[in-house]
Amino acid sequence: MITVKDLTKTFTSAAEPVVAVDDVSFSIPDGTFASIIGRSGSGKSTLLALLGGLDQPTSGTITVGDHVISSESDRALIDYRRSTVGFVFQDFNLISNMSALENTMLPMEFAKVPKQQRLARATELLNQVGLEGEKQHRRPSKLSGGEQQRVAIARSLANQPKIILADEPTGNLDSKTGKVIIDLLKSLITDGTTVIVVTHDRSLADKTDIVFELEDGQLIA
Numbered sequence: 049m050i051t052v053k054d055l056t057k058t059f060t061s062a063a064e065p066v067v068a069v070d071d072v073s074f075s076i077p078d079g080t081f082a083s084i085i086g087r088s089g090s091g092k093s094t095l096l097a098l099l100g101g102l103d104q105p106t107s108g109t110i111t112v113g114d115h116v117i118s119s120e121s122d123r124a125l126i127d128y129r130r131s132t133v134g135f136v137f138q139d140f141n142l143i144s145n146m147s148a149l150e151n152t153m154l155p156m157e158f159a160k161v162p163k164q165q166r167l168a169r170a171t172e173l174l175n176q177v178g179l180e181g182e183k184q185h186r187r188p189s190k191l192s193g194g195e196q197q198r199v200a201i202a203r204s205l206a207n208q209p210k211i212i213l214a215d216e217p218t219g220n221l222d223s224k225t226g227k228v229i230i231d232l233l234k235s236l237i238t239d240g241t242t243v244i245v246v247t248h249d250r251s252l253a254d255k256t257d258i259v260f261e262l263e264d265g266q267l268i269a
């Protein structure tokens with residue numbers, strides 16, 4: 049279960065402080081496919097970054113399982129990001145001089161998984177997301193956008209995370225490929241993984257179990 053209580057994030061860097069996430073509360077049971085929708089600037093990415101332990105809230109709490117991640121040390125957060133969360137981004141964020149396989153193995157290298165195991169698991173994950181055979185040895189520039197996002201999803205799954213956080217994963221894809229990627233993300237929840245996807249496409253959000261709608265940092269639905 050992910051429980052968010054009275055969560056607020058205020059940025060004070062600009063002349064006027066910006067309340068990017070404004071007193072938001074909700075909970076998401078394990079194995080849920082959830083979406084966060086809202087206009088540009090409504091606080092979606094900030095909320096996702098807080099859930100992923102990439103940023104700290106100004107106030108409020110985030111509890112993931114037994115961990116109150118909003119009050120954990122930097123060191124514990126590094127561990128949380130590495131072992132509990134998988135991230136997927138709009139621009140794929142793959143490493144350009146590494147093959148699909150190498151990109152997928154990288155998080156396992158950080159987690160000190162032995163080489164043979166890394167290779168076997170990366171191959172299996174890429175097969176699972178539908179990137180097979182010779183394509184696994186290609187660099188990102190030799191793959192289509194949809195294929196690159198499949199690699200990013202395989203990579204996000206490398207360390208068997210409990211939560212996948214995807215920020216506009218279909219933003220750079222045509223609508224047909226976007227649907228395929230959303231269906232792929234949906235298929236991941238079968239084993240109890242929670243998937244939270246940010247989108248501003250209502251038709252994609254309608255495919256999820258719960259839709260959270262943000263407006264000016266506030267949860268309106």
Ligand SMILES: Nc1ncnc2c1ncn2[C@@H]1O[C@H](COP(=O)(O)OP(=O)(O)O)[C@@H](O)[C@H]1O
Nearest residue numbers: 059061066068087088089090091092093094095
């Ligand atoms: N690092 C930052 N410093 C200052 N303001 C920020 C920062 N990140 C986001 N914001 C502001 O917070 C608000 C929400 O941004 P964001 O979470 O990126 O929205 P969304 O992902 O819904 O487009 C915006 O007004 C944005 O300008």
Ligand SMILES: [Mg+2]
Nearest residue numbers: 092093094215
């Ligand atoms: Mg955003």
